[in-house]
Amino acid sequence: MNRHLRRVAALVLATLLAVMTLPAGAAHASPAVQYTNPLAAQRADPHIFRHTDGYYYFTATVPEYDRIVLRRATTIQGLASAPETVIWRKHATGEMGAHIWAPEIHFINGRWYVYFAAGRADDVWRIRMYVLENSSANPLTGTWTERGRITTPWDTFSLDATTFVANGVRYLLWAQQEPGIATNSNLYIARMGANPWTITGPTTRLTVPTLAWETRGYKVAEGPSVLQRNGRLFLTYSASATDANYCLGLLTASASADPLQASAWTKSPNPVFASSAATSQYGPGHNSFTVSEDGQSDILVYHDRNYRDISGDPLNDPNRRTRVQKIYWRADGTPDFGIPVPDGATPVRLMSYDMPVSAIRHYDFRARLEANVTPLADSQFRMTTGLSGSGTVSLESTNFPGYYLRHRSYEAWVERRDGTSLFNADAGFHRRAGLSGSGTVSFESVNFPGYFLRHRAGQVWLEQNDGTSAFRGSASFLLE
Structure with a gap:
């Protein structure tokens, strides 16, 4: 032969x-879902939450770092043209007065919560995590009440709080700089306490950025997000500087394991989603997950830029865009994110x-x-x-x-x-x-x-x- x-x-x-x-x-496999990228210009750290009321809710960091915005639509693509509402603005003085970053919206025990990070007006890099609460059925209306700062074991740089429930227990995940560890941020997890802005019990360090692709420009592990499928917890996070080096890493644990045990999690040795010169997409990261309109497909929500070279500090470049694309699943039950697809219709x-x-x-x-x-x-x-x-x-x-x-x-x-x-x-x-x-x-x-x-x-x-x-x-x- x-x-x-x-x-x-x-x-x-x-x-x-x-x-x-x-x-x-x-x-x-699940049927095709198609969207048009980018979904939103100049919107970084995107978070899309699909609620039981039939709406998708979308919030993200604005380049002015001065407010929290929210929009909703009955389809993911509809978010691109949905009107945007400012639900909260930074303080003129003191805490929550600068660098309003990475808002996430969640619905917990019948109320809406937005987690976000903020610096002080007089010390913009004193970044800490805060929570807003709204009891209205429609979070674009009603009153947002400041529930204050999330207290963690150290009074240090902390950001990117997110929450998930596993086996009936609610957890908080976040990124923080820990005293004695020479990194910009590591990932941590703890149980939620009596309310959605309080943690209780031990705090576990899940990962420290040590690999080459996690430490380009800065030693960073941030922006955690959890997807639960196929008997496992998949925790994505963002690594390295916020330029073209930015990429996604992955931690995996069994759904039956105790997520507070660091040993339950395995780190993938390589990034699972990274810049692609072929498709002109650079620095993909700070993702969240949602689901398609028919409920059949998991959707990756993230930001990137369509150019590699940036003049000055990447945080001062306003052009990170919100994008979406379908997640595929390998035969072994693990996610395949592929590459950031070209702008335009998704494949x-x-x-x-x-x-x-x-x-x-x-x-x-x-x-x-x-x-x-x-x-x-x-x-x-x-x-x-x-x-x-x-x-x-x-x-x-x-x-x-x-x-x-x-x-x-x-x-x-x-x-x-x-x-x-x-x-x-x-x-x-x-x-x-x-x-x-x-x-x-x-x-x-x-x-x-x-x-x-x-x-x-x-x-x-x-x-x-x-x-x-x-x-x-x-x-x-x-x-x-």
């Missing part, structure tokens, strides 16, 4: 094994109808069908208006912007657009209702009517529909 045939056989075998080992109910994956968990991906620019694609971005495509004209679609690579899925000699490739009418036609498709039925899509060639993208022997081809069930299954895809 020659090398090409051996590789094809290996691809087919790997895909079959992946399908055979799927857990019950995992045959098809989708083309998942095979007849070989579940297998996606179209590019490998050495040849289009293939594989399960458990690594890196994720090799299998993500932005569905754009067709290069061949109105009423058609084209599929642009996520990690190679300007490269499109096209057919050449009946083989499917991902290649750079050359501007010719032939390329435009080869990369143009009519999006059809799936040949295999409801919920699927098929892609018919613009310049070869009756010919569809389909997988065969682990690769992707353009072939004529022969009407068989085998063809229909291999030419139908679920958008994930």
Whole structure:
């Protein structure tokens, strides 16, 4: 057997094994959700909370660092154009008088709470954590009451409070500078006490920034956020300086473990989300999590910039933007954040109808069908208006912007657009209702009517529909 045939056989075998080992109910992934990035200009440290009233609530740091803003909409995309309300302004003197940072909104025991960090008017770097409370059903109305400062074991630089519930217990997570440790901030956790602005019991240090990617510019672990899935707690945090070095790290613990035990958490050795020169996204970080409108997909909410070079202190650069994109899940139940996707419409994956968990991906620019694609971005495509004209679609690579899925000699490739009418036609498709039925899509060639993208022997081809069930299954895809 020659090398090409051996590789094809290996691809087919790997895909079959992946399908055979799927857990019950995992045959098809959650449907595609698409948004347009950036969601909001000049809004950093974003936090989106989906409430039971059917609204998403969005707050973030404003570049003036002088107020807390809030908006709501029934969809995530709707937050982009939703009116913004100022719910609180900094004090003219004393505490809470400067550097109003990283607000988060939570609904706890029938009331709204906003956690935020602030400096003093006379000492802007004396950053501490504070809480606001509102008893109104709609937090854009009513009165916000200052509940004061969150007291921690040390009176030191502290910020980025967040809260979550695990096994019926509410916890507070935050970042703080600890005396005797030469870092800018570490991550800490404690139980919440009698109210949402008081901690009780022991405080546990979860992680200290020591790795190279955590200590570029500054030694930082900050902006914690928790996602609970698949029997585990996934705690993301931001590391390094707030320029292009900013990135996300990950701690993982079993959902049945005691989160107050530092030994229960494992740190990933590399960042899980970082700058991408390919997509022109730099310094992604300070994230939160929400869920799609249909409740089927987890959504990563974060900020970044669309340029690398910054003049002066990055904190004085106002152009961090709020962005969102779907989180994907590996076969082992861990999250795959991929890369920060390009600006514009978020991408989708083309998942095979007849070989579940297998996606179209590019490998050495040849289009293939594989399960458990690594890196994720090799299998993500932005569905754009067709290069061949109105009423058609084209599929642009996520990690190679300007490269499109096209057919050449009946083989499917991902290649750079050359501007010719032939390329435009080869990369143009009519999006059809799936040949295999409801919920699927098929892609018919613009310049070869009756010919569809389909997988065969682990690769992707353009072939004529022969009407068989085998063809229909291999030419139908679920958008994930």
